[in-house]
Amino acid sequence: MVLKKRRDSRVIISSMLIIWLGLGFLQPVHPVVAEGEPSAETLFTEDVRSGRYSRYIEGTENDHYTGAPILIDDVTELDSDQLETYEGDSVIFIDQDQTGTLTVEVPETAYYIIGFEYKIKGENVLPTQLSLTVNGDIPFYEMQNLIFEHGWTNPEDTPLDKYGNEIIPQPIKYDEWQTKFLIDSSYRTSLPLMVKLEEGQNDLALTISEGNLLIKSVEIRGQLDVPTYEPNEVAGNAFIEVEAANQLHLRNNSAIRANSSYNVNLIPYSSDKRVLNHIDPDSFKTPGDMIHYQVEVEEAGYYHLGMHYQQDAKADFPVFMNIRINGALQHDYLKDYPFFYQNNYEHVTLVDETNEKLTVYLEKGVNDVSFQISIAPIKSVLEEIEQLTSEIQDLSFFG
Numbered sequence: 001m002v003l004k005k006r007r008d009s010r011v012i013i014s015s016m017l018i019i020w021l022g023l024g025f026l027q028p029v030h031p032v033v034a035e036g037e038p039s040a041e042t043l044f045t046e047d048v049r050s051g052r053y054s055r056y057i058e059g060t061e062n063d064h065y066t067g068a069p070i071l072i073d074d075v076t077e078l079d080s081d082q083l084e085t086y087e088g089d090s091v092i093f094i095d096q097d098q099t100g101t102l103t104v105e106v107p108e109t110a111y112y113i114i115g116f117e118y119k120i121k122g123e124n125v126l127p128t129q130l131s132l133t134v135n136g137d138i139p140f141y142e143m144q145n146l147i148f149e150h151g152w153t154n155p156e157d158t159p160l161d162k163y164g165n166e167i168i169p170q171p172i173k174y175d176e177w178q179t180k181f182l183i184d185s186s187y188r189t190s191l192p193l194m195v196k197l198e199e200g201q202n203d204l205a206l207t208i209s210e211g212n213l214l215i216k217s218v219e220i221r222g223q224l225d226v227p228t229y230e231p232n233e234v235a236g237n238a239f240i241e242v243e244a245a246n247q248l249h250l251r252n253n254s255a256i257r258a259n260s261s262y263n264v265n266l267i268p269y270s271s272d273k274r275v276l277n278h279i280d281p282d283s284f285k286t287p288g289d290m291i292h293y294q295v296e297v298e299e300a301g302y303y304h305l306g307m308h309y310q311q312d313a314k315a316d317f318p319v320f321m322n323i324r325i326n327g328a329l330q331h332d333y334l335k336d337y338p339f340f341y342q343n344n345y346e347h348v349t350l351v352d353e354t355n356e357k358l359t360v361y362l363e364k365g366v367n368d369v370s371f372q373i374s375i376a377p378i379k380s381v382l383e384e385i386e387q388l389t390s391e392i393q394d395l396s397f398f399g
Contacts, residue, residue: 124212
């Protein structure tokens with residue numbers, strides 16, 4: 001990646017950061033297909049199945065909530081029957097095949113996004129799957145299958161075999177609280193799902209079909225803001241390199257892994273030993289897959305962002321990713337950014353539509369830079385294909 005800093009109102013900060021990630025992962029992606037049916041199947045009607053989120057939210061822009069976020073950090077206020085104490089904190093715990101209810105209060109009838117600070121108990125590798133009803137109804141199809149993932153880290157030291165070759169390490173479960181806003185399991189949207197809540201109290205019911213969920217706090221707010229990009233001045237010549245394999249900090253899927261390649265264009269490289277030097281493309285290809293890196297800078301400011309990557313799975317077909325800095329999409333160019341076909345590893349700096357280098361803002365110290373695969377730009381096409389497939393099946397049935 002490439003990052004730089006700009007002139008502020010008093011002083012020029014001369015620090016340019018260039019981070020090249022040796023990423024060999026970018027391939028055409030495939031939507032998630034959930035296995036089996038949710039345990040709350042009796043709640044789902046044929047009318048709900050035909051009601052996609054894109055239709056539900058269409059034309060509601062004037063009714064989106066624009067007030068201050070509503071943070072409920074004391075879950076005892078949520079009138080839930082699933083309250084318990086976990087590590088000294090009051091939490092809501094919903095186990096597999098259970099339905100947990102909570103009551104939230106909002107100041108006006110409007111469309112909101114809903115987020116949970118959560119953990120997943122036990123050693124289960126699979127993400128938690130659940131459905132959500134609002135005041136007894138499922139508002140749209142995507143609410144039938146929501147997922148909350150584990151976080152996974154690497155051990156501090158890379159294991160070696162008896163010949164001195166690096167071995168892919170076993171992932172370690174990330175045991176900290178995480179925050180996630182509701183989004184469907186296929187990740188066809190890059191922003192959280194909005195749902196209409198009525199002024200006053202609203203009943204939310206979460207039915208777990210796989211795994212479990214501990215909820216420590218709830219946040220209800222308007223849609224996340226993605227500002228329109230404005231270029232900023234960058235100056236300096238500092239260079240910071242982050243290795244994709246060895247400095248992978250966190251991912252949301254235990255299957256995402258590093259791998260080795262005898263490729264002189266990758267760092268690190270060894271002519272006689274296997275060394276981990278790229279993200280395995282077979283492990284990082286599903287919509288929603290996310291990887292995190294920690295980037296430390298000496299000066300706060302604006303930086304360029306670049307990557308060292310290869311995407312040779314299909315010509316003329318880009319892979320889209322959401323690039324977040326400290327958890328946020330800083331501007332619209334970082335949302336669904338396209339990574340085009342490249343047969344060989346190349347250093348590429350992120351640019352705007354006029355081919356000018358993009359800038360991102362980094363705080364002094366450690367910053368979290370994440371990359372998440374997205375299929376939002378082709379969502380409408382996928383839905384049209386599904387509609388055509390359904391109509392063909394209907395014709396076949398009646399034929």
